[in-house]
Amino acid sequence: MAKILMKGNEAIAAAAIKGGCKFFFGYPITPQNELPEYMARELHKAGGCFVQAESEVAAINMVYGAAGSGARVMTSSSSPGIALKQEGISYIAGAELPCVIVNISRGGPGLGGIQPAQSDYFQNTRGGGNGDYRLIVYAPATLQEAVDLTMEAFDVADYYRNPVVISGDGMIGQMMEPIEFKELPKREIPPKDWATTGTKGKRKPNIINSLALDPAELEKHNIRLKEKYDLIEKNEVRYEMYNIENAELVIVSYGTTSRIVKNAIAALKQEGINVGLIRPITLWPFPMKAFDEIPKTVKALLSVEMSMGQMIDDVKIANKGRYPVHFYGRSGGMIPTPDGIAQKVKEILGGVK
Structure with a gap:
């Protein structure tokens, strides 16, 4: 067709x-x-x-x-x-x-x-x-x-x-x-x-x-x-796992923001930084079990949203305290950029011992 x-x-x-x-x-x-x-x-x-x-x-x-x-x-x-x-x-x-x-x-x-x-x-x-x-x-x-x-x-x-x-x-x-x-x-x-x-x-x-x-x-x-x-x-749970294998950090993002995240992941890969993505397709029911698939190479999670931070609550619940959870967002109609997301990732990984 x-x-x-x-x-x-x-x-x-x-x-x-x-x-x-x-x-x-x-x-x-x-x-x-x-x-x-x-x-x-x-x-x-x-x-x-x-x-x-x-x-x-x-x-x-x-x-x-x-x-x-x-x-x-x-x-x-x-x-x-x-x-x-x-x-x-x-x-x-x-x-x-x-x-x-x-x-x-x-x-x-x-x-x-x-x-x-x-x-x-x-x-x-x-x-x-x-x-x-x-x-x-x-x-x-x-x-x-x-x-x-x-x-x-x-x-x-x-x-x-x-x-x-x-x-x-x-x-x-x-x-x-x-x-x-x-x-x-x-x-x-x-x-x-x-x-x-x-x-x-x-x-x-x-x-x-x-x-x-x-x-x-x-x-x-x-x-x-x-x-x-x-x-x-x-x-009815649905989600996408993207570039998860051997990731140092996993971003959680949904909708159009997740597309921007994928551009940031591509740019970071060129710098030798491997970042994965969990993309909830169902916001409810939230894909809690996806977080059980996170590899041991991961040091932290980052919730990226076009808000002041709302999905982060579900990310913390699904995380069960296993990894530090960070947030990056823009609000009021401002849209996150790949550069902004990449910079936040570098800040987090630079601070993780």
């Missing part, structure tokens, strides 16, 4: 349609606007429905309704918009409804700016809404990976009856790269006998709800959700 040159936001939208998305509800915000624009133009051609809601809060509750009917549904936004959707996301997770949520993140806090950032790591992986719930979070590093993960996300959401987040940033949304829409392995999805599709007089009505006033019933529900999340942690 021939490759097509596309902008990231449009490629993700096209992948969603190919992944079976039939409903999109959203609200404009930079730097993800090309995604809903593409959906507005193209989704109806695939028999779907696009609605620009009156607000982010309205959009996520429309997602709740469509997901409750068993339809494949998606919304997208950027950081402050995702913040406004958090209550609805908690409702959707609590009601065990499948959907896909795209966050093309930008600098913060508050309204911040419109340049790329990764400062929504806590928001995506910890859940900004109330209660004990988890979101499956993918962090693509290339547009091809963004396309593949978006198409698969609908199957994963349906399989686990859980929201799936595609966590990108302004670079993923705005850059152009050649991509192809490949046929991906399909999962066997359980029948959606829970959906509110009308009884037709043949069954009792399905009730979709996240309210449980009996504390014993709510605890039972939370225990069952935890069992599902444990299964996701067992089956």
